[in-house]
Amino acid sequence: MRRAKKPSTSTATRKAAGAAILAWEDDPQSGGKPIKRPVPRLARVPLALTITAAAVPAKVYRPGTREFRYWAAAEALRRGADFWGGLLPRGTSWQPGRTLRVTLDAGVDLNAYYDRHGLSFFHDTVGRITVYSGESPDVLCHELGHAVLDALRPELWDAMSVEVAAFHESFGDLSALLAGLQLPSLRRAVLSETGARIGRSSRLSRLAEQLGWALRQILPGSAEPDCLRNAVNPFFYRAPETLPPSGPASSLTAEPHSFSRVFTGGWFEALAGMLASRGSSPTEADLGQVSLDAGRLLVDAIPAAPIVADYLSQVAAHLIESEAVLFRGQYRDALKSALVRRGILSLQAASVVPGPGTATRARQPRGATLAGGSTETHTRRLSLSADQFGLEGRALVVEAPGEVRRFEVASAAEGLGSRTAPPPEQDARRFVEYLFRRGRVDLGAHGRAETRIAHPFARKTHQLVPQAADFALVRRTFDCGFDPTS
Ligand SMILES: [Zn+2]
Structure with a gap:
């Protein structure tokens, strides 16, 4: 696994050393207070970023100001990109090019998106409150997650499939959760809030509280009662073709964000199990290690999982295979249990996914020629x-x-x-x-x-x-x- 190289220190960065900015840990409405963080260097490689607005001097600013939002966004994005940048295969770069462009306020809307040019965020006023989607680390790191997955597995972009689109959305949420877990202060807060049982609903599992609130004011039922999406949810897998194309947040539909909650819920349950498997009173350091291990599993499994109609079950099987290769069964039961309990893998399927050895030999590099001489096509x-x-x-x-x-x-x-x-x-x-x-x-x-x-x-x-x-x-x-x- 490659580690990010230390960037060379320029005069500017030496000057900034020791300086701090204020940032949110997860979401402006999560209940947390802004914390001091070192000044993030957006242009750092791998996964360099740039904010298109005029640069703002690095200082501590009052929450509610444009300057505060600039640095809160820069810190969250850099934190997410550093996490993924330490795990992705060498040479992985953004689809749009070497540097990902970020527009923090592209106008009036309650939206945020990734296209193959960059990330865009918006603002809108609901009641008397102006909500900036580019202020929430949850939303920022969700969109960043789309860009990371597009770098890791670009063939998913155009695949016409509910499960593939839903997985892209789920990966965005996993990216927000994992970026949050890179902060020791948030790890401590979550362990304290849940009594070290992180599979319980918490500030960590509740994603994008503020945007969820704004959407509920406009269309009741369009977001979950306490956030946009909660990674702790009760959804069991359903064949997408049996689900309606839209519906309230309380029900599962074939709309990709709604359907993404099946995978996110199963993955989060697995994460909680991975932590519990390290002992009955896991520490903040244990939670940090489990978040890195969970990221390694995703980065290892996703490139090998073929794009098929029942894509979630293929990702699940490859996660189990990757676990056997990388962690030799340490997390196997936690992973299998969560995936079966959510129906992402059927009982029968989970009992036949092979362990290391045969599975390792069977793994094909992408684009390889299959037995029989046919060339693998991605879609x-x-x-x-x-x-x-x-x-x-x-x-x-x-x-x-x-x-x-x-x-x-x-x-x-x-x-x-x-x-x-x-x-x-x-x-x-x-x-x-x-x-x-x-x-x-x-x-x-x-x-x-x-x-x-x-x-x-x-x-x-x-x-x-x-x-x-x-x-x-x-x-x-x-x-x-x-x-x-x-
Ligand atoms: Zn998304």
Whole structure:
């Protein structure tokens, strides 16, 4: 595993040494107070960052000021990027290039997104309170997580699949949780709040309290009662095709942010189990170590997990395999138990995931030639008729989740046994229909006005790109998921 190299000290950084700024540990509304932190160096590699606004001198500023928000955001982003930068394979860089651009206030909206240009955050006034999505470390490190996952596994970006999109959202939440756990003060606070049983709801598990509050004022039920999403939740896996496309936060739907809670909940339960497996009274240092180990597992497992319709079960099986290779069974029971209890892996599947040895030998580098001479393709290009979307006579070219499986595993069925995953074509078709139904596709000027369904007020995550006589349907952003209609 590579460690980040120490940057060379310039005059400016020497001057800043010893200086401090004020920052939030997790969310402005988590109940915590701002803490003093060393001045973050955004341009540090790996995973360099830059904030597009004019630089603000590094000092202690009063909360509520633009200057405070600038440094609180810089500190959270650098903390998240340092965490992932210490774990990613050597040479991993952002998809947009060497430095990730961050716009802390791109205008009036209750939103935040990652596109392949950078991260964007917004502000809006609800009641008399102005909420800045770029002030919350939870929101900042969630969006940063999308950029990290895009660097680690870029093939996920365009894959047309609910489970793949939901995993991207879950990874954003895991990124926020893990970035929070890099602060000794927050680790102590969480151990104290939960009596060292971190699987209980706490400031750590509650993500984006302030943005959640703002969304609930606008549309009751659009966020959980005490935050945007809580990593401690009771959701059991359901086949996404059996779920409605939208619904209140109290129920599980096929909307990717909603569905992401199944994986996040299972992963968080596993994290709590990993900590408990280190002894009955784990320390702040134990929690720090477990957060690093959990990050290592994700970074090891994700590149090897094939993109298929039941993607969560493949990620789960690869996490178990990675655990066997990296930690030799230390965390196996904690991991397997949580994944089975949530139905992410069926009982039958969890009992057959092989341990080290055979699994290590079976692992294929990405793009490798499989036995039989066929070349692995990451996803499968598919052409769908666009007639039903008001674009007569045209085809939509999409990426279906059609990689070759390494483990024959599955998630749980609602009744007994394992779920049968849909073929990649069917999964892609469903996700495309979901996107059009919810108005998530920017049609541009394409299609006849009489037949096309443009949804002028819904947020766009995808767009049509003309390709000869047809269209490619490609992703534009991962956004915060709020679906405004007013
Ligand atoms: Zn997201």
